[in-house]
Amino acid sequence: MKENPTRAGIVEAADRLIYQQGYEHTSFKNIADAVNISRGNFYYHFKSKDEILDAVIEFRLAKTRKIIEQWELQGDTAEARIRCFIHILIVNQEPIMQYGCPVGSLCSELAKLNHPSQPEANKLFTLFHDWLSQQFLSLGCAQDADRFAMHLLARSQGVATLANAFQDEGFVKEEVKLMNEWLQACIDQAAKTPRR
Amino acid sequence: MKENPTRAGIVEAADRLIYQQGYEHTSFKNIADAVNISRGNFYYHFKSKDEILDAVIEFRLAKTRKIIEQWELQGDTAEARIRCFIHILIVNQEPIMQYGCPVGSLCSELAKLNHPSQPEANKLFTLFHDWLSQQFLSLGCAQDADRFAMHLLARSQGVATLANAFQDEGFVKEEVKLMNEWLQACIDQAAKTPRR
DNA sequence: GACAAAATAGGACGGCTGTCCTATTTTTTT
DNA sequence: AAAAAAATAGGACAGCCGTCCTATTTTGTC
Helix, strand or coil, X not given: CCCCHHHHHXXXXXXXXXXXXXXXXXXXXXXXXXXXXXXXXXHHHCCCHHHXXXXXXXXXXXXXXXXXXXXXXXXXXXXXXXXHHHHHHHHCHHHHHHHCCHHHHHHHHHHHHCCCCHHHHHHHHHHHHHHHHHHHHHCCCHHHHHHHHHHHHHHHHHHHHHHHHHCCHHHHHHHHHHHHHHHHHHHHHHHHCCCC | CCCCHHHHHHHHHHHHHHHHHCCCCCCHHHHHHHHCCCHHHHXXXXXXXXXXXXXXXXXXXXXXXXXXHHHHHHCCCHHHHXXXXXXXXXXXXXXXXXXXXXXXXXXXXXXXXXXCCHHHHHHHHHHHHHHHHXXXXXXXXXXXXXXXXXXXXXXXXXXXXXXXXXXXXXXXXXXXXXXXXXXXXXXXXXXXXXXX
16 A cells, blocks of 8 residues: 555566566566666565565566456456457557467466466466356356356466467457457357346 | 487476476576586586476477377377367366466466577477367367367466466366367367368 | 497676665755 | 664676687597
8 A cells, every 4th residue: 555656666667567578587686777776676565575475476466457357347248248358368468469468378388387476376366256157147048157167367368478479469359350250259158048 | 319318317307396386497517416416517517597498398399299199199180189188178177277388387487588499389289279279170170170279278378377376176177178168169160161 | 348429517797676774855844 | 853764876706608718538530
């Protein structure tokens, strides 16, 4: 709740650098240089590297919550809101092709490092999952809401990974189209099945 | 083509360690200790870290080619062969849940490091892609072969990423089922469309 | 068995990293 | 204006890293 501009600057720079270079490859010096402060000052705000990672994760969680809130305002139906999620692949296409998905790549790296903050990073996934699940629920897919949410998450992760490797714009757009069609099929199926 | 047991041991250990810990997080010492040789000896076989990465990628490419060859023998139809690909998610479920997909995680890491061997690592993806594309072609999906291959690759990547994050066995099996159903739908569609 | 070549061991080096500490400056409070 | 607190700078430290070098051992060849 503290409004500390220096600290906030550090977190933002670390957020960006960790996304672009990975957590391990990003050093104290990298971040300090990006914010134009000394390492000593840096250490005043964060007394370990793990601590700044936690701050970055918290920052991303907050950002994600805001995005989801915005989707709630933008989309007036569950369908429209889910399409907002799918649409991030288009909106963030450029950074995704360059650096992959910020959530997926961080979780993967922390898993390999066996890092204690892994569960915290996974909350980023959970945030999207729970929200998506909720949307599918209000879409009438009661029984499948969880699985549909996981499915959509997985699809978008896969697209991000391959887009990053192959740098193929057309592929992303094609897959987004397929995901939208899949969503439509879900809705059609839900319409057939009577709600109890 | 040289049959050097020490060198081969180094590559195998490096392959395993890079998969489990990531490339950057794996040090010369890590690998040397795993093979029980000195760093000096290590340097005799590989004069830089990039060089051993290239050797590992080459090793993985060779392994992948062998797997594909095996699939060619195992599956007598294109459909069966594609199912072999889908099935790796089950066969390698345990390591995938622990460490993710060896191809995807390496390519993602190299992309973040902006590593010169990135294109070489991508060949692992290309190997699968081209082979899958070929299978879809002989399945009668001439027009969509490439896209279907990319789609299947993406699906499996997404499953691996989420399986790694969530450690959910049931999810993997569920998604494999969906991928098999999707494949069946592809076949049905190809059967309807007359081949020219 | 003598000699050359290949293989191995282990230490030395500079550079970078995360961490810590102590001055100095800036800001806030009284 | 004085005193206290917060913020910043920059150097010191040990440890690890990739790299390189030089001895020593093992292997292969005549």
